[in-house]
Amino acid sequence: MSAPETQVEQVxxxxxxxxxxxxxxxxxxxxxxxxxQEVGVSAGAVREGLAALxxxxxxxxxxxxxxxxxxxxxxxxxxxxxxxxAIERLCLEGSIKRGGIDWESNxxxxxxxxxxxxxxxxxxxxxxxxxxxxxxxxxxxxxxxxMQRMLYAQSERYRHLSIRFASPSRDVLGEHGQxxxxxxxxxxxxxxxxxxxxxxxxxxxxLQTDFLT
Amino acid sequence: MSAPETQVEQVxxxxxxxxxxxxxxxxxxxxxxxxxQEVGVSAGAVREGLAALxxxxxxxxxxxxxxxxxxxxxxxxxxxxxxxxAIERLCLEGSIKRGGIDWESNxxxxxxxxxxxxxxxxxxxxxxxxxxxxxxxxxxxxxxxxMQRMLYAQSERYRHLSIRFASPSRDVLGEHGQxxxxxxxxxxxxxxxxxxxxxxxxxxxxLQTDFLT
DNA sequence: AACGGACAAATAATATATTATTTGTTCCGT
DNA sequence: ACGGAACAAATAATATATTATTTGTCCGTT
Numbered sequence: 001m002s003a004p005e006t007q008v009e010q011v012x013x014x015x016x017x018x019x020x021x022x023x024x025x026x027x028x029x030x031x032x033x034x035x036x037q038e039v040g041v042s043a044g045a046v047r048e049g050l051a052a053l054x055x056x057x058x059x060x061x062x063x064x065x066x067x068x069x070x071x072x073x074x075x076x077x078x079x080x081x082x083x084x085x086a087i088e089r090l091c092l093e094g095s096i097k098r099g100g101i102d103w104e105s106n107x108x109x110x111x112x113x114x115x116x117x118x119x120x121x122x123x124x125x126x127x128x129x130x131x132x133x134x135x136x137x138x139x140x141x142x143x144x145x146x147m148q149r150m151l152y153a154q155s156e157r158y159r160h161l162s163i164r165f166a167s168p169s170r171d172v173l174g175e176h177g178q179x180x181x182x183x184x185x186x187x188x189x190x191x192x193x194x195x196x197x198x199x200x201x202x203x204x205x206x207l208q209t210d211f212l213t
Numbered sequence: 214m215s216a217p218e219t220q221v222e223q224v225x226x227x228x229x230x231x232x233x234x235x236x237x238x239x240x241x242x243x244x245x246x247x248x249x250q251e252v253g254v255s256a257g258a259v260r261e262g263l264a265a266l267x268x269x270x271x272x273x274x275x276x277x278x279x280x281x282x283x284x285x286x287x288x289x290x291x292x293x294x295x296x297x298x299a300i301e302r303l304c305l306e307g308s309i310k311r312g313g314i315d316w317e318s319n320x321x322x323x324x325x326x327x328x329x330x331x332x333x334x335x336x337x338x339x340x341x342x343x344x345x346x347x348x349x350x351x352x353x354x355x356x357x358x359x360m361q362r363m364l365y366a367q368s369e370r371y372r373h374l375s376i377r378f379a380s381p382s383r384d385v386l387g388e389h390g391q392x393x394x395x396x397x398x399x400x401x402x403x404x405x406x407x408x409x410x411x412x413x414x415x416x417x418x419x420l421q422t423d424f425l426t
Numbered sequence: 427a428a429c430g431g432a433c434a435a436a437t438a439a440t441a442t443a444t445t446a447t448t449t450g451t452t453c454c455g456t
Numbered sequence: 457a458c459g460g461a462a463c464a465a466a467t468a469a470t471a472t473a474t475t476a477t478t479t480g481t482c483c484g485t486t
Contacts, residue, residue: 051261055268083356143296
C-alpha cells in the first residue's frame with residue numbers, strides 16, 4: 001500500500017533524473033557495478049533500467065562495451081526541436097479543443113508554482129515540467145503524450161547543459177504567461193504560435209552557445 | 214565482424230516479431246522462465262528485453278506480477294492512428310522535400326517487392342514495412358523516424374490481429390501504388406492526402422471488425 | 427625510441443541460486 | 457454448501473557466481 005516501487009523503477013527514475021539534469025554528462029561511461037553500488041541494488045536491476053532508458057533515447061548501448069549517456073550534437077538538437085514543435089503543437093490544439101474547467105485550473109496552478117520557481121533548483125525544474133505537461137495533458141491522445149514526454153526530457157537535457165554556460169537572456173516566465181493567456185482564451189492560433197516560438201527560441205539560443213563541440 | 218548480436222537483442226527482436234505478428238495475443242502472460250527456455254538464454258536477458266519493449270509500448274509490466282503483452286482497445290487504435298497520421302505526414306513532407314535520386318529508387322524497389330508479396334506471409338510483412346519506411350526515410354529527422362517506427366509497429370499489431378477475422382476488401386496494393394506515384398512526381402499535397410486516407414481507412418475497417426471487445 | 431605482442435586487470439555479459447510475493451488449493455468452521 | 461484462513465506451488469524479483477570480452481600495461485624486439 002505504501003511503496004510499490006520496484007528496484008528497477010528506482011534505477012530508471014534516478015538515472016533519468018541525473019541524465020536530464022546533466023549531472024551525468026553526454027557520453028559519460030555508465031559503469032554497471034558502480035551504479036549498482038550507488039543505488040544499492042543488484043547489477044541486474046541496473047541493466048534492466050539501462051535497457052529501458054536506451055529505448056527512450058537517453059542511453060546508448062555499445063555491445064560488449066557497456067552503456068554510455070547518449071551523445072549530443074547540433075543536428076540532434078535541431079531535429080529534436082522540430083519534432084517537439086510539431087508534436088506539442090498537435091497536443092496543444094487538442095487540449096484547447098477538449099480541455100475542460102479542470103484542465104484550465106490545472107494550467108493556472110502549474111503556472112503559479114512556476115512563478116515562485118526561484119525556491120530551489122529541483123523545484124523549479126519540476127514546476128517547469130508540470131506547466132508544459134499541464135498545457136498538453138488534455139489532448140486526449142496517449143501516444144502523442146508519450147512522445148511529448150520523451151521529447152521534453154531530451155530538450156530539458158540540452159537546456160540544463162546550457163545553463164552551465166549562460167542563463168537565458170529572455171523573459172521566459174513572461175513567455176509562459178503569454179501562452180497561458182492565449183490558452184485560457186482558447187485562441188488556438190495564437191497559443192500554438194507562441195509555443196512554437198518559445199521552443200524554437202530556446203533551441204536557437206542553445207545553438208549559439210558553444211557547449212556543443 | 215559477423216554477428217555482434219547480443220542475447221538481449223535476440224530476445225527483443227523475437228518478442229517484438231511475435232507480438233507485432235499477433236502470435237502473442239494482447240494481454241497474454243509472458244512467463245520469464247518459459248521465454249528464457251524458448252529462446253535459449255538466461256532469465257536476466259529476457260527481463261532486460263522486456264524492459265526495453267515496455268518502453269516501446271508493446272509490453273506492460275505489473276509490479277510483482279510480471280509482464281503481459283500490451284492490451285488493445287478501440288480508443289487506443291483511434292489515438293494511435295491519429296498520431297501516426299500526424300507523424301507520418303510530417304515525415305513524408307520532409308522526404309519529398311529532401312529525398313534524392315537514391316531515395317526515389319529505394320521507394321520504387323520497395324514497391325516492387327511489395328507487388329510480389331504473395332510469396333510468403335513473413336516476406337509480405339517485411340516488404341510492407343520496408344515500403345512504408347522507404348517513403349519516410351529521407352525526412353532527415355531521426356526523432357520523427359523513431360516515432361514513426363514505434364507507431365508503425367503498434368499499427369501492424371492491430372492489422373495482424375484483424376487478419377485473423379477478415380481480409381481487407383480494398384485494393385491496398387493500388388493505394389500503395391498511388392502513393393508512390395504522387396511521391397515520385399513530388400506532389401506533396403496529393404501524397405500526404407493519400408497516405409492519410411490509407412492509414413485512416415485501414416483503421417476504420419479494423420474498428421468495424423469485432424476482434425476488439 | 428617506437429611498435430607490437432603477451433599478460434593482467436577490469437568489467438560487461440551470462441548463468442545460477444536465493445528470497446519474496448503472488449496465486450491456487452485444500453480444509454476447517456459456520 | 458459457502459466463505460475464509462492456512463498451506464503449498466509457482467514465479468517474479470533479487471543477489472551472487474561464473475564466463476567472456478575488452479582495455480590497459482609492461483616488456484621484448486627491431
